[in-house]
Amino acid sequence: MTDGANKIVSSIMSEAQSKADAIIQESEKEASLIMEEGDKEAISEKEKILENANKQSAMKYQQLISEAKMNSRRAELEAREEVIETAFKNAEEELQKIAAGSSEEYKESLKKIIKEASVEIGGGELVLSTKEEDVAKIKDSIPTLEKEIETEAGNKTTLEIGENIRTIGGAVVKTKNGDVEVNNTFEARMSRFKKSLRSEVAKVLFK
Numbered sequence: 001m002t003d004g005a006n007k008i009v010s011s012i013m014s015e016a017q018s019k020a021d022a023i024i025q026e027s028e029k030e031a032s033l034i035m036e037e038g039d040k041e042a043i044s045e046k047e048k049i050l051e052n053a054n055k056q057s058a059m060k061y062q063q064l065i066s067e068a069k070m071n072s073r074r075a076e077l078e079a080r081e082e083v084i085e086t087a088f089k090n091a092e093e094e095l096q097k098i099a100a101g102s103s104e105e106y107k108e109s110l111k112k113i114i115k116e117a118s119v120e121i122g123g124g125e126l127v128l129s130t131k132e133e134d135v136a137k138i139k140d141s142i143p144t145l146e147k148e149i150e151t152e153a154g155n156k157t158t159l160e161i162g163e164n165i166r167t168i169g170g171a172v173v174k175t176k177n178g179d180v181e182v183n184n185t186f187e188a189r190m191s192r193f194k195k196s197l198r199s200e201v202a203k204v205l206f207k
Contacts, residue, residue, distance in 0.1 A: 092187075092190065095169060095186050096168050096169075102137065106169070107137050107138070110170070110171065111141050113170050114128060114145060114159070114171050114184070115149055115152075116184060117171065117184040118145070118153070118157065119149055119152045119153050121153075121174070121175060121182055122153050123149050123150055123152075123153030124158075125157075125176040126157065126158065126159050126173055126174065126176065127159075127162040127174050128161055128171055128173055129161075129162040129165045129171060129172045129173075130164065130165065130171045131164060131165060131167050131169070132164040139161070142161075145159060160176070162174075165185070167185040167186065168187060169185070169186045170188070171185065
C-alpha cells in the first residue's frame with residue numbers, strides 16, 4: 001500500500017476511534033446520569049417510606065395514648081361511682097336504723113316530712129300513709145299538724161290515716177280523691193335528691 005493510501009486509512013481509523021471514544025464518553029455520561037437519577041429516586045422513595053412510617057407511628061402513638069387516657073378516665077369514674085354508691089348505701093342503712101327506733105329526732109323528721117308534703121298539695125282533705133310502726137309515732141301529733149298545715153297552706157285541712165306502706169321511713173300524702181299525691185318516703189326523697197347529693201358527695205370524697 002502506498003504512503004498516500006496508508007495516510008487515508010490511518011486518518012479514517014483515527015476519526016472512527018475519535019467518534020467511538022466520543023460515543024463511549026457520552027454513553028458513560030448518560031449512564032452516570034441515569035444512575036444518579038436512580039439514586040435520587042431511591043433516596044426520595046426511601047425518605048417517603050420513612051416519613052410515612054413516622055407519621056403512622058406518631059398516629060398510632062397518639063391513638064394508644066388517647067385510648068390509655070380514656071381507659072384511665074373510665075376506670076376512675078367507675079371507681080368514683082362505686083364509692084358514691086357505697087356512700088349512699090351506707091346512708092340508707094343509717095336512715096333505716098334511725099327510722100326503726102323511736103327517737104325524738106325521727107319523730108320530728110317524720111312530722112316535718114308530712115307537713116311539707118301536705119303544704120305542697122295545698123292542704124284540704126288529705127290521706128296520710130306511713131309504715132305500720134310509724135302510725136303510733138305521729139298519731140297524737142295529727143291535730144297539731146292539721147293546724148300548722150292549714151295556716152301555711154291557707155286551706156282547712158284534715159289528715160286521715162290511710163293504708164300502711166312498705167318503706168324505710170317517711171310518708172306518702174295524697175288528696176282524699178287520689179288526684180294529687182306527694183311521695184315523701186326516704187327512698188323517694190333520696191332518689192329525687194340523688195343528683196345534687198351525688199355532686200356534694202363527690203366533692204367531699206374526691207376533694
